[in-house]
Amino acid sequence: MxxxxxxxxxxxxxxxxxxxxxxxxxxxxxxxxxxxxxxxxxxxxxxxxxxxxxxxxxxxxxxxxxxxxxxxxxxxxxxxxxLDEAHAAFVAAMRDFLVGLAAPEVDADDARCLATILAHACLRPDHLWRDLGLSGRDDVTQMLTRFFPELVVRNTDNLRWKKLLARELALSVGGVPGPAPGCPGCEDFGFCFPGGKAAVQGS
Incomplete structure (x- = not known):
């Protein structure tokens, strides 16, 4: 189309x-x-x-x-x-990580759906709000505040949301924070990861 x-x-x-x-x-x-x-x-x-x-x-x-x-x-x-095996593993890990942070008041099935959508969006090469078809960063903030508020609390450095998601997933398993699989294709990759030397998760 x-x-x-x-x-x-x-x-x-x-x-x-x-x-x-x-x-x-x-x-x-x-x-x-x-x-x-x-x-x-x-x-x-x-x-x-x-x-x-x-x-x-x-x-x-x-x-x-x-x-x-x-x-x-x-x-x-x-x-x-x-998905290749590495991307499939990233998606599964991200989905499970997000589900574990879901707000208790939201519908559990809705939280799983949104976690799946977010995990797959992390494979694509743009800002998260664009990958999701939303209007801007504020839409993502509002969505995360509703469904996964702990992530919003953790974003004390005002990171781009896709970078924050990848970082928190890595830290949750004792890994080294790095870009999400889709990050290298983003126009702001050099801003988020100066030098581009960080290993890409799931690659």
Whole structure:
């Protein structure tokens, strides 16, 4: 699928509203968040990049979307997301790490879905908010504050969120902090990792 950024943003907004069933809104803040995350990939034919199985996505739709996600009813003809062993290990470790930090008041299945989406986003070469299809860093901060508030507390140095996620995962297992797998492709890699000498996690 081709098109300008504004075209995709317009399509994503339409898809989001179709998912929520409430133009410009949703039944809950969590429904709004997941509709934005899913729509951003859906309109690009990149549903697989969410990292969610069809069953998991269906259950998410049933919890949050109008008519159980009618906008997702038609299957997408796309290649499945293929990970090498190192990336698969990184995703599994990041997902489990995030689930362990989930706020007790959030739905456990929602926390697992978001942890999976975040873990897969760390494989891609851009700022986390762009990889997620959100509007900016503040959106990520709000999302993490809701679902994984301990991460926000730990970010005392105001690190980029993808760098913070990779650092905290490494520290949790006694490893040496380094970039997430997608970090080297980011325009700000040299800013976050001067010299680019840190080992990339999962590579």
């Amino acid at each position: 081709t098109g300008s950024l504004s075209d995709f943003e317009h399509l994503a907004a339409q898809c989001r509203d179709s998912l929520t069933g409430v133009p410009g809104g949703a039944r809950s803040p969590d429904a709004w968040l997941f509709a934005r995350l899913v729509a951003a990939r859906e309109v690009r034919g990149e549903r697989a990049l969410l990292g969610l199985s069809a069953a998991t996505l269906g259950a998410l739709a049933a919890r949050h979307f109008a008519a159980s996600g009618g906008a997702l009813a038609a299957p997408q003809h796309e290649a499945l997301l293929v």
